[in-house]
Amino acid sequence: MSKTYNISELAAKFDITTRTIRFYEEKGLLTPARLGNNRVYTEQDRVKLQLILRGKRLGFSLEESRDIIEMYDPATGSAEQLQRLIGRIQEKRQALQGQLEDIEMMLVDLADTEQKCQQALRNMK
Amino acid sequence: MSKTYNISELAAKFDITTRTIRFYEEKGLLTPARLGNNRVYTEQDRVKLQLILRGKRLGFSLEESRDIIEMYDPATGSAEQLQRLIGRIQEKRQALQGQLEDIEMMLVDLADTEQKCQQALRNMK
């Protein structure tokens, strides 16, 4: 059996508060087991949390992250459901490609600006 | 002299509301000229708005977008100020690199999941 975590371990691991983790549970993104009254998180839960936080860094809403988490679930369904899932996955991939382009544009712009700054510095001396 | 826009033209161009544009002004991200009582936006303003919206797609707060906009301003300052600006630009570029990695990980994961779905579909037939 693989490692489990309690809530504060997990919070420390990702540098977030326990409140945040409970909030994600409230929103249906996590559903940890219980040992008595206390929450117990599995390795799977940890991965889900990681996905959520990665999504956050990319500006996803929790709703979107929940969608993504659902995608990772094998959730063996009918052929029709699988097709729909594939469609949703492709949409997400498209959106991510768009973000890639946005980032690249920003990187170019910032690199340009930095160049101009460096040039201005050289001109001062 | 280059083209100018009124608020609703600009809103239509970017598919946002005029309220949104005024809100960005409230927050100090835009400072359009006035023709009488009405706002007049220059090409520069349009570019700024574009930067803001690009930032939004990447999960930036308006505060962060304002920072970025300030970076693009030549704002000829002292050597010290230029150095600090270069530092901030490099930090942003670092952060964007991090986002690139996040996106690439997500793309890989989603591609994996899609493969599994396709495989599951093939196994059903």
Add this chain to the structure above:
DNA sequence: TTTAACCTTTACGTAAACGTCAACATAAAG
């Protein structure tokens, strides 16, 4: 001249994503 289509400011409302208590349970340590 009135009606329509714009613009303006001011102000209150709202959803998302938590922060921040409060009040209580429990288990280990001194």
Add this chain to the structure above:
DNA sequence: CTTTATGTTGACGTTTACGTAAAGGTTAAA
């Protein structure tokens, strides 16, 4: 047995990023 640390469930507060009227000014067409 009391303190200390950690957990729990509410419940209300806060910030961000706008939405949604309300009340009014200006220009152009009918």
